[in-house]
Amino acid sequence: MSRSPIVIKVGGALLDDAAAMTRLFLSVKEVQKSRPVAVVHGGGPLVETLMASLGLKSTKIDGLRVTPDEHMPYICGALAGSANKQLCAAAIASGLTPVGLSLLDGNMVVCEPLADKYGAVGTPATADASFLKSVLAQSVLPVISSIGSSAQGRLLNINADQAATVIAELLDAELLLLSNVDGVLDGNKALIGELDATRIEEYSAAGVIVDGMKVKVDAALQSANTLSRAVYIASWTADITDILNKNTGTQIIPCETSSLNGVLGDNE
Numbered sequence: 444m445s446r447s448p449i450v451i452k453v454g455g456a457l458l459d460d461a462a463a464m465t466r467l468f469l470s471v472k473e474v475q476k477s478r479p480v481a482v483v484h485g486g487g488p489l490v491e492t493l494m495a496s497l498g499l500k501s502t503k504i505d506g507l508r509v510t511p512d513e514h515m516p517y518i519c520g521a522l523a524g525s526a527n528k529q530l531c532a533a534a535i536a537s538g539l540t541p542v543g544l545s546l547l548d549g550n551m552v553v554c555e556p557l558a559d560k561y562g563a564v565g566t567p568a569t570a571d572a573s574f575l576k577s578v579l580a581q582s583v584l585p586v587i588s589s590i591g592s593s594a595q596g597r598l599l600n601i602n603a604d605q606a607a608t609v610i611a612e613l614l615d616a617e618l619l620l621l622s623n624v625d626g627v628l629d630g631n632k633a634l635i636g637e638l639d640a641t642r643i644e645e646y647s648a649a650g651v652i653v654d655g656m657k658v659k660v661d662a663a664l665q666s667a668n669t670l671s672r673a674v675y676i677a678s679w680t681a682d683i684t685d686i687l688n689k690n691t692g693t694q695i696i697p698c699e700t701s702s703l704n705g706v707l708g709d710n711e
């Protein structure tokens with residue numbers, strides 16, 4: 444088995460399922476015996492609940508949460524605070540040694556505001572890998588929230604799938620995006636085993652891949668292209684080794700691979 448690190452992104456709905464969290468962290472503990480692992484997490488449902496209880500209206504555009512700067516203290520508290528520490532506590536209960544971090548720690552990732560209409564929402568880019576590599580070298584488990592900062596120090600809310608792709612790029616890692624569905628589903632709700640750029644465009648245009656899944660698939664494709672390896676979208680109830688062995692979930696195939704296969708196929 445390859446020794447390259449694995450980045451596992453978990454969606455926020457996992458926080459509502461204590462048994463699934465335990466199973467996942469026990470599985471991470473197994474994988475960690477042979478490869479370094481970093482976890483990146485979301486917390487969308489937690490943010491929704493908090494905003495509602497505060498009487499604050501929260502909307503999304505194209506799967507991204509519109510985030511006025513004055514909402515940031517709450518969103519930061521929910522993601523970098525509650526969600527991050529809940530996951531760290533679950534990791535401890537599974538016998539792991541977690542270290543809770545956010546994108547803005549250790550100059551790992553630098554973010555830029557996306558566009559005014561989104562407010563304090565950013566796009567992340569890799570900065571310096573040395574801090575995260577030194578954390579991984581200590582055999583602890585980084586658990587990273589998607590709160591980032593601009594170079595000027597503006598706190599930014601980053602979609603957690605996009606956060607995970609930059610962490611994977613920072614480490615040249617394999618990337619697993621784990622969610623509350625088995626993978627990307629077609630119009631009949633059947634699992635799609637493999638997707639390349641062309642089929643992603645087709646399914647998106649047909650309205651089959653929408654909302655959070657559209658953001659996830661786009662982030663996965665961009666990352667697959669940058670890393671020149673497939674990115675996996677699967678359920679957090681699936682076994683990690685099964686996902687890597689392509690027995691379950693959806694593989695997002697990088698453009699170079701699909702065109703390379705085409706060239707090889709033509710020559711056969």
Ligand SMILES: Nc1ncnc2c1ncn2[C@@H]1O[C@H](COP(=O)(O)OP(=O)(O)O)[C@@H](O)[C@H]1O
Nearest residue numbers: 454455622623624626627628651652653655656
């Ligand atoms: N084609 C599709 N296949 C699977 N899920 C889809 C698809 N299109 C939209 N979705 C929705 O996307 C959700 C997963 O995205 P999201 O809620 O952002 O997950 P996460 O919080 O795990 O990142 C699914 O629960 C489903 O409601």
Ligand SMILES: CC(=O)N[C@@H](CCC(=O)OP(=O)(O)O)C(=O)O
Nearest residue numbers: 454455485486487507508602603
């Ligand atoms: C800009 C943006 O949309 N940020 C997301 C960050 C959390 C997230 O992505 O959580 P999931 O992985 O659970 O969806 C949000 O505020 O919901």
